[in-house]
Amino acid sequence: MKYIKIWMAFCVVFFCFYGNVKAQNANEVIVKSTVYDEKGAPVSGALVTGNEGKTVTSTNKSGQFSIQLPANSIMLINAKGFKMQSFRVGALSGRITLARDNESDEVNVAFKKVDKQDLNGAISVLNPEKYLDRDYNFSVEGGINGRVGGLLWSDNIWGLENAIVMIDGVRREYSDITLNEVKQITVLKGVNAVALYGSQAAKGVILITTKKGEANSRKIGVRVNTGIATPKELPQYLNSAEYMSLYNEARRNDGLPELFDATTIENYRSGNKYRYPSVDYYSSDYLKKYQHATDANAEFSGGNNIARFYSNIGWYNGSTLLNVGEGKNEGDNRFNVRGNVDLKLNDFISSSVYVSAIFNDSRRGRTNYWNNAATLLPHRVTPLIPTSLIVDGAKSSQDLVKSSRNIIDEQYLLGGAQQFQTNPLADLYVAGYDKFIRRTFQVTNGIDFNLSRVLQGLSFHTLFNLDYANSYIQSISNTYAVYAPTWNATADSITSIQKFGNDNRPGIQNISNTTQRQNLGFSSWLSYEKSLNETHNISAMLLGYATSFKKDSIYQPLMNTHLGLQLAYNYKHKYWADFTGAYVNSTKLPEGRRAAFSPTVSLGWLLSAENFLAGSKSVDHLKLSVSAGILNTDLDISGYYQYNNIYTRQGGFTWNDGLQAFNQATTSLYGLRSDLSFPKRKELNASLESAFFNNLLNLQTTFFRTQMVELPTQRFSQYPNYFSSFIPYTNYNAHQRTGVDVMLNVNKKVGSVALSLGASATYVKSTFTKRDELYPDAYQNRAGKPVDAIFGLVSNGFFMDQNDIAKSPKQLFGDIRPGDIKYVDQNGDNVIDNRDEVMIGRWIAPFTYGINFTTTYKNFNLFLLGTGSNGGYGLKNNDYYWVDGDNKYSEVVRNRWTENSKTTATFPRLSSQQSNNNFRNSDFWLFKADGFRLSKVQLTYNFSSNVLGNSFVKDLGVYVSGANLYTFSKNRKIMELSVAGTPQFRNYNVGIRAKF
Numbered sequence: 001m002k003y004i005k006i007w008m009a010f011c012v013v014f015f016c017f018y019g020n021v022k023a024q025n026a027n028e029v030i031v032k033s034t035v036y037d038e039k040g041a042p043v044s045g046a047l048v049t050g051n052e053g054k055t056v057t058s059t060n061k062s063g064q065f066s067i068q069l070p071a072n073s074i075m076l077i078n079a080k081g082f083k084m085q086s087f088r089v090g091a092l093s094g095r096i097t098l099a100r101d102n103e104s105d106e107v108n109v110a111f112k113k114v115d116k117q118d119l120n121g122a123i124s125v126l127n128p129e130k131y132l133d134r135d136y137n138f139s140v141e142g143g144i145n146g147r148v149g150g151l152l153w154s155d156n157i158w159g160l161e162n163a164i165v166m167i168d169g170v171r172r173e174y175s176d177i178t179l180n181e182v183k184q185i186t187v188l189k190g191v192n193a194v195a196l197y198g199s200q201a202a203k204g205v206i207l208i209t210t211k212k213g214e215a216n217s218r219k220i221g222v223r224v225n226t227g228i229a230t231p232k233e234l235p236q237y238l239n240s241a242e243y244m245s246l247y248n249e250a251r252r253n254d255g256l257p258e259l260f261d262a263t264t265i266e267n268y269r270s271g272n273k274y275r276y277p278s279v280d281y282y283s284s285d286y287l288k289k290y291q292h293a294t295d296a297n298a299e300f301s302g303g304n305n306i307a308r309f310y311s312n313i314g315w316y317n318g319s320t321l322l323n324v325g326e327g328k329n330e331g332d333n334r335f336n337v338r339g340n341v342d343l344k345l346n347d348f349i350s351s352s353v354y355v356s357a358i359f360n361d362s363r364r365g366r367t368n369y370w371n372n373a374a375t376l377l378p379h380r381v382t383p384l385i386p387t388s389l390i391v392d393g394a395k396s397s398q399d400l401v402k403s404s405r406n407i408i409d410e411q412y413l414l415g416g417a418q419q420f421q422t423n424p425l426a427d428l429y430v431a432g433y434d435k436f437i438r439r440t441f442q443v444t445n446g447i448d449f450n451l452s453r454v455l456q457g458l459s460f461h462t463l464f465n466l467d468y469a470n471s472y473i474q475s476i477s478n479t480y481a482v483y484a485p486t487w488n489a490t491a492d493s494i495t496s497i498q499k500f501g502n503d504n505r506p507g508i509q510n511i512s513n514t515t516q517r518q519n520l521g522f523s524s525w526l527s528y529e530k531s532l533n534e535t536h537n538i539s540a541m542l543l544g545y546a547t548s549f550k551k552d553s554i555y556q557p558l559m560n561t562h563l564g565l566q567l568a569y570n571y572k573h574k575y576w577a578d579f580t581g582a583y584v585n586s587t588k589l590p591e592g593r594r595a596a597f598s599p600t601v602s603l604g605w606l607l608s609a610e611n612f613l614a615g616s617k618s619v620d621h622l623k624l625s626v627s628a629g630i631l632n633t634d635l636d637i638s639g640y641y642q643y644n645n646i647y648t649r650q651g652g653f654t655w656n657d658g659l660q661a662f663n664q665a666t667t668s669l670y671g672l673r674s675d676l677s678f679p680k681r682k683e684l685n686a687s688l689e690s691a692f693f694n695n696l697l698n699l700q701t702t703f704f705r706t707q708m709v710e711l712p713t714q715r716f717s718q719y720p721n722y723f724s725s726f727i728p729y730t731n732y733n734a735h736q737r738t739g740v741d742v743m744l745n746v747n748k749k750v751g752s753v754a755l756s757l758g759a760s761a762t763y764v765k766s767t768f769t770k771r772d773e774l775y776p777d778a779y780q781n782r783a784g785k786p787v788d789a790i791f792g793l794v795s796n797g798f799f800m801d802q803n804d805i806a807k808s809p810k811q812l813f814g815d816i817r818p819g820d821i822k823y824v825d826q827n828g829d830n831v832i833d834n835r836d837e838v839m840i841g842r843w844i845a846p847f848t849y850g851i852n853f854t855t856t857y858k859n860f861n862l863f864l865l866g867t868g869s870n871g872g873y874g875l876k877n878n879d880y881y882w883v884d885g886d887n888k889y890s891e892v893v894r895n896r897w898t899e900n901s902k903t904t905a906t907f908p909r910l911s912s913q914q915s916n917n918n919f920r921n922s923d924f925w926l927f928k929a930d931g932f933r934l935s936k937v938q939l940t941y942n943f944s945s946n947v948l949g950n951s952f953v954k955d956l957g958v959y960v961s962g963a964n965l966y967t968f969s970k971n972r973k974i975m976e977l978s979v980a981g982t983p984q985f986r987n988y989n990v991g992i993r994a995k996f
Helices: 001-018 140-144 191-201 240-253 260-272 327-329 371-377 397-401 424-430 719-728 802-807 891-895 974-975
Strands: 029-036 047-050 057-058 064-070 072-077 085-088 095-098 108-110 113-116 123-126 151-153 165-166 170-172 182-188 205-210 219-231 291-303 309-320 332-342 349-365 385-388 412-414 432-450 458-477 482-486 492-498 510-534 536-551 556-573 575-587 593-605 619-632 646-651 653-654 660-662 665-669 680-692 697-714 731-751 751-772 791-794 797-798 820-822 838-842 848-858 861-868 873-875 926-928 931-942 954-969 984-995
Touching: 108 123, 108 182, 108 205, 123 536, 140 848, 151 751, 165 191, 170 432, 182 791, 191 205, 191 536, 191 556, 191 575, 191 593, 191 619, 191 680, 240 260, 240 791, 260 665, 327 349, 327 424, 327 432, 371 424, 412 424, 646 820, 665 719, 697 751, 731 797, 802 838, 838 873, 954 974
Parallel strands: 029 095, 165 205
Antiparallel strands: 029 064, 047 057, 047 072, 072 085, 108 113, 123 182, 165 170, 182 205, 219 291, 219 984, 291 309, 309 332, 332 349, 349 432, 385 412, 432 458, 458 510, 482 492, 510 536, 536 556, 556 575, 575 593, 593 619, 619 680, 646 665, 653 660, 680 697, 697 731, 731 751, 751 848, 791 838, 797 820, 848 861, 861 931, 873 926, 931 954, 954 984
8 A cells, every 4th residue: 555655656656746647558548637626616626636646637727638548447536625526437418526625715804705716805814724833822922923924013014003803703812712713814904804894903903713613513622831940130229238339329420429328338338237137139039030821722523414513612720920928829711611602594594693702800909019129129128027136125025015916827927117117028928919800701693594595696794792891900909018127236136126007907898899891793795706608707795783881980982893895806816806895983073074985906817828828837826916995094082072172170270479379270181173074094005925846935915004194292393382272183193114024935945854844034114204293493393203203312422521511512411411312403593402412323114024844754843933123222211220229229220321431431421310311211221122933833743643543542642832932132131121020031832632
């Protein structure tokens, strides 16, 4: 049998290159036929095999083939996306029809499915089932990372940001689903692709379709994934002694006396840690080396031609990094269950009911640990005071110890002072906890009516959803006393303690922050599809859509309503034309301006079906499509009633030369503008889809130019200052994004090694094309510059001495001293002020990319994913870098300017005052955010059928993986450091999956 397979494989290669084989005997017949799909479209690239490996060939672009076989032999036909079928040669006619295999070549788009061959416009498709086993991700965001051209991050398409997520046709959130539940992800990028979703879809759509059951196929799958996560970078702050020394220096720089004497500094350097604390809140005393997470899920599917079902049960549990008190109990739990049922009620009515329930709870200590860790000075408090250090004779202090309800580990009191009656460690030990609880319930019901009895190809569809979520915080809230010790002057013992506050554990569970959310939607559409003589293919759709999102604390619900129309035609699946429009409505606009029509059009051309490419040995597929349109949207209208005169009570006024005052006044926010209308997305895009060298290389690329025009703004440049509070909103501002995105896949098998390379890339150039502005200097105008431009001063080193300050332009940002940052005078007025700010960079990288590589050898599979970006910048503008006053000192101040380091310093002089001159936006604090990230590595072993034998386990695999492993960048540490927040993590996981 082995040799037969080898010989048949040889025949495949032979006939693909050399065509027909001459008849071997007189009983052979020539079979000439054309392969079609069930809709009458020719199927190219079908593999045709005769029994006994007689002959093998492939169809041409038109689906035609010619083959010589024995008269009564069996012929097998196999094509990608279709079920393999067998035919007896003597019973063959000139037409063969193949049935699609599990809809593998169907793509979910707005309100329908289309054959992949008929997919037009700027649309990208992912099928997670095809790569989930070699690249496991719990979240959908992780599953699309680096795989889709044009998707800069999870909700940013082409730089527009705030793309919406639609799950089974309903607007929802990424957090409502896990990647295990997903059948297909369709990224609708172009204006023509999103038009049927109306105003809400103006920034793009991530369309997620969940799995369904398959008729006459029972499947069970189980997966368990567990791992740990370690911090990438933790802040490095100075200890107490070093801080005190440098704070003295800062005061000297300001002409002030030192605050700490040498003896005090030395005591904090080497003395008793309870008497002279130097607390490092990022040390192993308070943090674990790693946090852990485990997720598991089981899925079941099956059914018959009448009823099909799919269900998924999932669970997730994760801890945090804190290792003190309540921090040990912190964690996140998620339990989800989904049930999808598809029913065929009769020959012309079918229905689907999809139900999902999600239970989330997150437990946290009642403290903002990470913010406190980044701000609380290391010497301020002693978090814990050993009771053993209190002298025996201090009866009143011993009584305080005995009366305390919070003796930590039976040996420590909570430390503090009158001005510091809380601290993050005491909060974790005794302040209680908050438990954030959220329950989500989602129901989606679709009903499909086949109206072919009325008119062939006519159907009617409805989609209804009811999503309900409630959340609240369940708390145990305690107060506690802290104790300030009085230390013995000659020994490290405590002569007395002073109590501040009281211990109180009411034992009451509090409920707060209760929120109710409801998402209600209904849509219905009439569809018509008709094929005339397998040549003219017509489709049409008329749609009505309405959704309402309510939140209990918001009076005005968020509503989206519109009508949609789609008319599409293709000729022999070779030329396509599509007109899609939406008549949108918005309650954010004045009466008479609340509705507008959004027209879009798309054209497609299959070049590879033309005579000049039909015989090409290198071009397998080449398709060009062009789309254009205008989509009216209210997404860029920030609130309601911006078209009206709006007054409010705020502020106050005085009279009688200020002797009399009233603390409330009626003031205007903005004025009336009855002609305020929709902002618009105007777009032109062109896409090229291609395959070369027998599908060795597949390429999809889109060029786009998208304009957001008539954006509402108050045109302050058109009115005098005294009129500013009456200025109405006007449709004026505009910006444009131009760019290209690319998706590339290369698949090759070399011997027993299968190789696959995938790449995606996006380049976006954004520009303000129109903006209301009135700057005295043209170089400060935002028009003509990127939408995400960073403006700031240009630095020119440090002031070296007083003479340098005297001969330089006057800087108006406070008292200037040697060691302060010197700035460039942009307009030559010999003064440095806000007028000298220029564009110094841009926040968002214009070029982003992802590269994934897969290699398979025998039962092993290795997957690697890398993502990168170039051209973006960041600012080091948080308190870790902008250190003045009594801020906590980080390691960056070690490179400060002093008289001895003035030629090598990389940080300005220290100051104990507010340093407005140094700590403001300038290129001094700018850094390049260019980098390449090793985002994922996974090694998988799949057990062979020989090992599994005839057991109930049909498929079994184990894997190890790492995620967010390393960033290759000059500024890696800056990019990977989180200040005053949860650290960024590297993740290491092991997992097992099985199918039954």
